[in-house]
Amino acid sequence: xxxxxxxxxxxxxxxxxxxxxxxxxxxxxxxxxxxxxxxxxxxxxxxxxxxxxxxxxxxxxxxxxxxxxxxxxxxxxxxxxxxxxxxxxxxxxxxxxxxxxxxxxxxxxxxxxxxxxxxxxxxxxxxxxxxxxxxxxxxxxxxxxxxxxxxxxxxxxxxxxxxxxxxxxxxxxxxxxxxxxxxxxxxxxxxxxxxxxxxxxxxxxxxxxxxxxxxxxxxxxxxxxxxxxxxxxxxxxxxxxxxxxxxxxxxxxxxxxxxxxxxxxxxxxxxxxxxxxxxxxxxx
Numbered sequence: 213x214x215x216x217x218x219x220x221x222x223x224x225x226x227x228x229x230x231x232x233x234x235x236x237x238x239x240x241x242x243x244x245x246x247x248x249x250x251x252x253x254x255x256x257x258x259x260x261x262x263x264x265x266x267x268x269x270x271x272x273x274x275x276x277x278x279x280x281x282x283x284x285x286x287x288x289x290x291x292x293x294x295x296x297x298x299x300x301x302x303x304x305x306x307x308x309x310x311x312x313x314x315x316x317x318x319x320x321x322x323x324x325x326x327x328x329x330x331x332x333x334x335x336x337x338x339x340x341x342x343x344x345x346x347x348x349x350x351x352x353x354x355x356x357x358x359x360x361x362x363x364x365x366x367x368x369x370x371x372x373x374x375x376x377x378x379x380x381x382x383x384x385x386x387x388x389x390x391x392x393x394x395x396x397x398x399x400x401x402x403x404x405x406x407x408x409x410x411x412x413x414x415x416x417x418x419x420x421x422x423x424x425x426x427x428x429x430x431x432x433x434x435x436x437x438x439x440x441x442x443x444x445x446x447x448x449x450x451x452x453x454x455x456x457x458x459x460x461x462x463x464x465x466x467x468x469x470x471x472x473x474x475x476x477x478x479x480x481x482x483x484x485x486x487x488x489x490x491x492x493x494x495x496x
Contacts, residue, residue, distance in 0.1 A: 219493060222332055223289060226309060229331050233324075235285040235311060240274030242267055242290070246468040249453040250412070254295040254463065256304070267293035270486055271310050272413075276439070277474040279312055279482060287311035289489070307489035314482045318424050318438050321483040322402050325426065325434065329400075333496055334428070336399035343406045343420075351390040355383060356407060356420070377459065380409035396430025403427065413440050413449055426487075428495040436485035443475035 230237065247255035247266045255266040268274070271288045278286060292308045313321060319340075326338055347355035353366060363382050364374040372389055376382045395401060404424035406414075411421035414437035422438035440446055450467050458464060 219489075222493060222496065223489070225331055226289065226328065229328050230287050230311070233285070235287050235313070236283065238275065238278060238283070238286045238288050239290070240268075240271045240278070240288065242293075244268050244273075244468075245470055247463075247465045249450045249457070249465050249468065251453050251456050251460065251462065255465075256293045256295045269294050270308055272484070272486070273468065273471045275310060275312060275484075276479060277471065279314075279479045280475050280477045282477075282480075285311075285313055303490070309487040309489055309492075310484065312439070312482050312484040314480050316483040318404060318422055318436060318483050321436055321485055322404075322424065322426075325436075325485065325487075332492075334400070336428070339398055339401040341401060341403055343403055346391050346395075346403060347386075350394045351386070353386070353390075355386075378409070378456065380407065383407060383410065392427075392430060392432075395427045398427065399429060401427050411449075412437065413446065414438055415440055428492075431491055431495055432488075433491050433495065434485050434487040436483060438483045439479055441478040441481065443472050443478070446475060447472050 227237065243258070243260065244255070244266045247257070248269045250269070253269050255269055258265050258267060270292050271290055275286060275288060287309065288311070289307065289309050291305055293305050295304065313324060316324065322338075322340065329335075341349075344354070344356050347353045353363075358366070360379045360382065363379065363386065367374050367382060367386060370386075370389065372385060374382070376385070395403075402424050404422075405420040406423050408416050408419065408421055410423075412423065414421045414423035416422070417438075424436050425432055426434035426436070440449065447467070450472075454465055454467065
């Protein structure tokens with residue numbers, strides 16, 4: 213019972229925080245016509261009146277439709293659903309806080325998240341390290357300038373699998389095994405400037421993806437982007453993901469035509485972040 217009261221109190225504080233910053237709470241549809249194209253996340257299929265629908269894996273795309281139509285700073289707290297999730301911190305259903313701030317770059321968004329965390333009682337000193345820095349410091353690897361074959365040799369020395377067709381999958385494996393355990397020593401750290409191959413839906417600038425991940429006591433809490441703005445950019449990323457899913461033998465998906473059609477107007481420049489509520493609660 214106490215855990216439910218704590219959860220309600222935290223969510224109430226989150227809502228009050230956004231109210232003071234004039235960020236509007238929204239609610240978007242959970243049922244989608246298309247599954248997510250992301251290679252690493254699988255949508256949950258449901259049948260509605262004999263037709264295939266998909267439970268949203270995050271409210272991201274629906275919220276971006278609102279941004280493209282001029283709504284402004286927005287946030288949402290909602291349940292999300294993902295198939296084939298594995299691991300002690302991964303669940304098929306969990307609660308996500310997703311929000312977008314117009315005119316913010318990723319560093320301003322990090323500042324804003326720190327403000328929110330302080331309101332929630334998290335007052336650790338925060339570190340900000342690039343993806344390249346953590347690999348240099350914790351694994352002695354020049355991750356942005358080491359090619360695929362060289363990374364495979366490094367993985368073998370750590371008795372890790374090298375059965376990958378794409379460099380980003382091996383980079384992520386090395387991060388999980390060589391970097392994440394050491395992040396547990398750091399109370400609060402933002403990792404930013406990811407390789408282009410891990411850009412997801414973030415803008416690329418200066419040869420790196422303008423995105424970050426937040427770890428508290430070694431647990432990944434949040435994932436943020438300086439967002440892509442134009443429909444054609446999203447279409448290119450979606451098509452690349454769909455192609456990779458096919459090569460990896462994953463469930464095929466169709467391009468989300470609804471989303472592309474709704475992005476006739478580009479998004480305003482903005483940064484957005486998804487924060488796992490259950491993971492956050494576990495570290496407060």
